[in-house]
Amino acid sequence: xxxxxxxxxxxxxxxxKVVCIDDAYQRLDLADVPDGLLVRxxxxxxxxxxxxxxxxxxxxxxxxxxTGKEVGFGPARFLPLEQFRLKFPQGVSSIPxxxxxxxxxxxxxxxxxxxxxxxxxxxxENPKPIxxxxxxxxxxxxxxxxxxxxxxxxxxxxxxxxxxxxxVRLELRKLLRSPHLSAYMNQxxxxxxxxxxxxxxxxxxxxxxxxxxxxxxxxxxxxNILTEAFLDGDFKEGDFPVxxxxxxxxxxxxxxICDAREPDTFLRVLSDAHKAFECVMCDWTLEGDELVAAxxxxxxxxxxxxxxxxxxxxx
Numbered sequence: 001x002x003x004x005x006x007x008x009x010x011x012x013x014x015x016x017k018v019v020c021i022d023d024a025y026q027r028l029d030l031a032d033v034p035d036g037l038l039v040r041x042x043x044x045x046x047x048x049x050x051x052x053x054x055x056x057x058x059x060x061x062x063x064x065x066x067t068g069k070e071v072g073f074g075p076a077r078f079l080p081l082e083q084f085r086l087k088f089p090q091g092v093s094s095i096p097x098x099x100x101x102x103x104x105x106x107x108x109x110x111x112x113x114x115x116x117x118x119x120x121x122x123x124x125e126n127p128k129p130i131x132x133x134x135x136x137x138x139x140x141x142x143x144x145x146x147x148x149x150x151x152x153x154x155x156x157x158x159x160x161x162x163x164x165x166x167x168v169r170l171e172l173r174k175l176l177r178s179p180h181l182s183a184y185m186n187q188x189x190x191x192x193x194x195x196x197x198x199x200x201x202x203x204x205x206x207x208x209x210x211x212x213x214x215x216x217x218x219x220x221x222x223x224n225i226l227t228e229a230f231l232d233g234d235f236k237e238g239d240f241p242v243x244x245x246x247x248x249x250x251x252x253x254x255x256x257i258c259d260a261r262e263p264d265t266f267l268r269v270l271s272d273a274h275k276a277f278e279c280v281m282c283d284w285t286l287e288g289d290e291l292v293a294a295x296x297x298x299x300x301x302x303x304x305x306x307x308x309x310x311x312x313x314x315x
Contacts, residue, residue, distance in 0.1 A: 016046045018078035032063045034182035039224045116254045119276050123269040124256040131251045134216040140165040145233025163212040171213035183308040188221035195253040202279040205260040222246040285309045
């Protein structure tokens with residue numbers, strides 16, 4: 001007995017290996033994707049079809065926020081692996097894209113960078129040194145996995161001692177195993193959309209995780225490549241272009257990063273920064289005085305607050 005077609009126009013069958021040809025913004029306001037976002041060019045295994053006709057993928061669920069039912073992904077986002085190889089012999093780079101059919105980090109989708117002058121505010125850091133430290137962490141993970149010797153730069157400068165390679169790895173392992181991982185993944189998509197597509201001046205406040213760990217998480221989420229094996233230093237060939245592209249985009253994006261692990265830092269920096277930025281992202285849920293201050297500021301300025309476990313607040 002033949003496996004049933006999921007959609008006649010795609011030729012996709014249950015049990016097929018399929019290639020994602022469209023990883024455009026996946027409407028996270030309509031569906032939760034608790035096991036990871038689609039990545040253009042990645043191969044998935046089809047496990048079934050939802051009641052509404054969506055493709056169900058092994059290890060990747062899309063759940064309707066309204067009904068709680070598994071709705072799957074649109075069949076038009078995929079091609080069976082053999083069809084993909086015939087249609088695009090040059091690989092994923094040869095897939096044509098239109099104005100409304102682009103991944104959220106696609107080059108053509110990004111608006112031209114607009115000149116933004118950021119005020120000098122104590123506690124806000126330029127992303128470049130933090131991205132650079134994130135790359136150093138990756139190099140140390142890689143060297144460790146391959147048995148190469150390296151001298152951690154943080155031992156020389158002393159600046160990154162609480163964000164050493166082992167500390168960052170422990171933080172990201174904790175995040176990978178967290179029941180809130182899907183919320184952080186959804187927040188990461190929102191961050192990249194605001195920075196790359198909309199060029200919104202953004203402050204990223206880090207409290208649950210260090211700035212280096214959170215920055216490295218954002219870099220990995222741009223291609224959904226963060227795994228336990230990755231944190232062991234077992235990088236795949238396809239990981240490197242994802243990381244280098246994300247590092248460049250993040251370094252030159254309109255973002256400033258704040259280490260808010262000291263409790264009074266958030267309110268102090270926010271008081272000085274809120275009128276110069278359009279988006280504030282926190283890696284924890286605001287409560288108490290912090291929540292009151294955030295709500296007050298949405299009334300006084302055009303700013304959006306995004307936290308991983310709560311609705312966004314905006315004017």
